[in-house]
Amino acid sequence: MTMDDPARILGAYAGAVYARDVDALLALYHPNVTVFDMWESWLYDGRDAWRGMVEGWFASLGDERVEVTFEDVRSTVTPDLAVVHAFVTYAGLSAGGERLRAMNNRLSLTLTREDTGWQIVHEHSSAPASFETGKVNLSRPT
DSSP states (O other), X not given: OOOSSGGGHHHHHHHHHHHTXXXXXXXXXXXXXXXXXXSSSSOEESHHHHHHHHHHHHHHTTTOEEEEEEEEEEEXXXXXXXXXXXXXXXXXXXXXXXXXXXXXEEEEXXXXXXXXXXXXXXXXXEOOBOTTTOOBOOXXXX
């Protein structure tokens, strides 16, 4: 995959998630990726560790799909390294395409330029949590 603009990796990410294509999604990641995901594990160290999470996520969907959209995408690019961050919405869709639910996260990606194009070497997702309750807010204010 060759992409001059590293932010274009977000479109490939959304397409792979919608298709529930584990291999296409993992192809976006460097073999030595470190992922600080919001859910369950403290970190995923390496693409193989991340594969287990992705396979479990996609298997849990049954016949549903996930539509991923990005807002306020920003990037900083050097010849060999790029940082891309955005607000992301994950919307669960029924087999018929009806929106069932949605949640928002903040997503930061660090990309490294490889011979095949940009690859994600670090991913960090987050959402704000209340100081008083510790409850995570998965709805972005409008």
